[in-house]
Amino acid sequence: MSRSRDTGNETMSVDVVIVGAGFAGLSAARRLASTGASVLVLEGRDRVGGRVFSGEVAGVRVDLGGTWVSKRHTAIRELAEQVGCTTVRQFAEGRNTLWFGGKRRTYKGTIPKLSPVALVNMARVQMALDKLAATIDVDAPWESPRAAELDAISFEEWLDRKRARASTRAMMTVVTKVEFGCQPSDVSLLHVLRTIRAFGGIDHMLDAENGMQDERYVQTTQEIAIRLAERLGDRVVTDAPVRRIAQDDHGVTVFTDTARIEAEYAIVTTATEHRADIEFEPALPERALGLAGSWGLGRLSKAFVAYEKPFWRAAGLSGEGVTDTGTVFITFDVSPDPAGPGVMMVFCDPRVFDAHAPEVRRDLVVRQLSDLYGPEAASPIDYIDHRWNIDAFASGGPNPVVAPHASTRYGSALTEPHGRIHWAGTETAGDWTGSMNGAVLTGQRAAEQVAERLRAEAGALA
Structure with a gap:
């Protein structure tokens, strides 16, 4: 010990x-x-x-820091198996929820169902990222072909050059918030490409099922x-x-x-x-x-909101939600059992979250969950959050900006x-x-x- x-x-x-x-x-x-x-x-x-740290909400232990493992994460899996820790699949059944431009919609799959023009734009940008990422040496990205050129611009500048539409930018902003705890303007294109290559490509990076968010540990x-x-x-x-x-x-x-x-x-x-x-x-x-x-x-905060049961499942929703505004920008269902309690994991933007008092932070999160999942979300039975910005030994997100x-x-x-x-x-x-x-x-x-x-x-x- x-x-x-x-x-x-x-x-x-x-x-x-x-x-x-x-x-x-x-x-x-x-x-x-x-x-x-x-x-x-x-x-x-x-x-x-x-940067892994446990908390408790409604009697359920939850991950306030690092959470998921991919099937390809053999090193951490071997260690976990040796000490008797077991995985559970990330719940991903049903339709995902999107709050974009002040409107709510639901969709299946990793990418929201947008207009045909928006989908083409999203696919074009994603293909370009994967193509560039394939050229990156993950062990020494600064020695990759065109390294100086790719490192000279921010991810946002590259999106400008690729004429990314508002919907594409919104999704890529969610990516940089989750992976780096920053905006696309804060991080170089080379560093983003290195991360994409290191994570096995955009699809594997973003997917729950068979992707980076495939499983988490019960304990x-x-x-x-x-x-x-x-x-x-x-x-x-x-x-x-x-x-x-x-x-x-x-x-x-x-x-x-x-x-x-x-x-x-x-x-x-x-x-x-x-x-x-x-x-x-x-x-x-x-x-x-x-x-x-x-x-x-970078900067990243997390919250967990508990309910009597995962009521969103009855409506055919997965609990995975994405928003383009406000405190919350992505959610996941981490409920331990269909019978309850229902537990929603919420990623929060520290810029509009961290400075508030605990009760204000709670209200901000619950209000957005109500927009995403309806009036039942307004009555949680428990709440916990963690602001990594106040951690003296790792003050920020999972990765450097x-x-x-x-x-x-x-x-x-x-x-x-x-x-x-x-x-x-x-x-x-x-x-x-x-x-x-x-x-x-x-x-x-x-x-x-x-x-x-x-x-x-x-x-x-x-």
Whole structure:
């Protein structure tokens, strides 16, 4: 079980110290421990999981952070299976709901049934995105053909050039809000293309059934992290924010508020922008500093609204809804049972959500659900929300918002070791970057790199 350690100015010694107890850090620790290396995971929060975090509404545990897994997410699935966590299919039966231009309509499939002209425009833009995404090297997008050109414009500028209609822009705005927590004007085209390629194309990126939103965990995704940490035991320490990492030719020294840890190597798994919160000696090189300053997380908030039962199903609705205005921009049915309670997961725009008092946030969400699903939505039995913007260790959305030019200028610093310090975390992934699966893969990758260096050093001393 992970636990806080309050032992004054304690000095410890391990082979590898890992910063962050999300899926990247826990996966790295697990892999290194299996090789016989001694490891210590330091987590600044009072909990493990990082950007996966559980809450409760109407007695049902829900995912306030990362939620879904695809069938292709084999790394996170293997970990979850090993600790006894099980999946359930994302409910997607019935018609989806759309609130667009002040009007409500329903539709089947991923893309709303719009006018023939609008559908042609949507299909043309989607095909162009998939075609460009196919040219991107997900491990080093800055080295892709036309990288400088694709990184020089925002996604919105590209939509302008493609003459995207209002309906197409609205859908693409939902994509950037969910995936990056930003507007299309905030993120470079190259970064959007990298994400599309990493997620297996637009269809797989957006689909529930057989797509990125295919399944979720009954026990919640944070429970996977909790059980992984329990197996690591005293190797995981919470309430231990890392303030400074010093290194020389012989090892690293990591400083928290209460301890000094000496190690051969360190693996840092924080979100890219939070690398700047740690003092490094010697200092990070210029490109690495530029990365931390330009790859900041976007903004995203979530709410869950509970009802006696999922009443929308009786009307033939899936609970998946999309809106082009207001606080809410997408909804999903995450009810545990058809008999109830009915639970609606709601993604909220922080710009018109986060600053309000709890009761105002609740009213804003319930009002929009009433527009989407009728008067029954006005009488919930419970409500919970989470504003990631106030999280001190990952203040924002699931992915960094990478503005034009930032990938080509600084992206190569994502995974380049700084002496004895290696990097992990979902944004450092190639395939599945920005997902829980990507986080696991990066933890395993960094662990293998460090394990190889440990073996090489041991061989040199033999």
